[in-house]
Structure formats: structure tokens, C-alpha cells
Amino acid sequence: MRQGMAEWFKFVLKDAANNFKGMLESMGCKCECSEVDKFVTDTFNFESASWSVAEKNAFHTELRKPVWGLRWPLAPGP
Numbered sequence: 001m002r003q004g005m006a007e008w009f010k011f012v013l014k015d016a017a018n019n020f021k022g023m024l025e026s027m028g029c030k031c032e033c034s035e036v037d038k039f040v041t042d043t044f045n046f047e048s049a050s051w052s053v054a055e056k057n058a059f060h061t062e063l064r065k066p067v068w069g070l071r072w073p074l075a076p077g078p
Contacts, residue, residue, distance in 0.1 A: 013068050021070055028071070037073035044074060053077065 013020045027036045048056055057076035064072050 009062055009068075013063075013070070021068065024070060033071075040073055 024036070024040070027039070031039075048059070051059075060072065060074045060076045062068075063070055064075065
């Protein structure tokens with residue numbers, strides 16, 4: 001399962017035609033950081049409403065890894 005998740009993150013964050021990293025960078029070039037952070041936070045909270053705390057924390061932990069080069073505004077919770 002870990003290998004499958006690693007491949008999914010790699011594809012979505014770096015390899016897909018409209019990848020996640022590119023989308024965040026594009027928004028960051030057109031909007032203020034605080035606006036992008038609010039949009040990302042609101043969107044994530046809506047989309048992950050049914051996720052467990054562990055799932056959310058795992059997602060935030062992964063996206064904050066330097067390997068992805070993202071400025072992810074959400075952090076794992078307690």
C-alpha cells in the first residue's frame with residue numbers, strides 16, 4: 001500500500017499534465033499568499049470532511065516534505 005501511495009503522490013504532484021504543484025504555483029503567482037492559503041484550506045476542509053484525523057495528518061505530513069517543493073499551508077494536528 002505504501003508503494004501505491006508513493007506512486008500516487010508522485011504522479012499527482014509532479015507528473016500529471018495539470019499537476020498539483022503547478023496549480024499551487026500558478027495561483028501563487030496571481031494571488032496573495034493569504035488568499036491562496038485560504039482557498040487551499042477551505043477546499044481541503046471541504047474535500048476531506050469525511051476523512052479521519054489520521055488520514056488528514058498523513059496527507060499534510062506528505063505534502064510538507066521538501067521533496068515536493070510545495071508551500072503547503074496546512075500542518076498535521078495534535
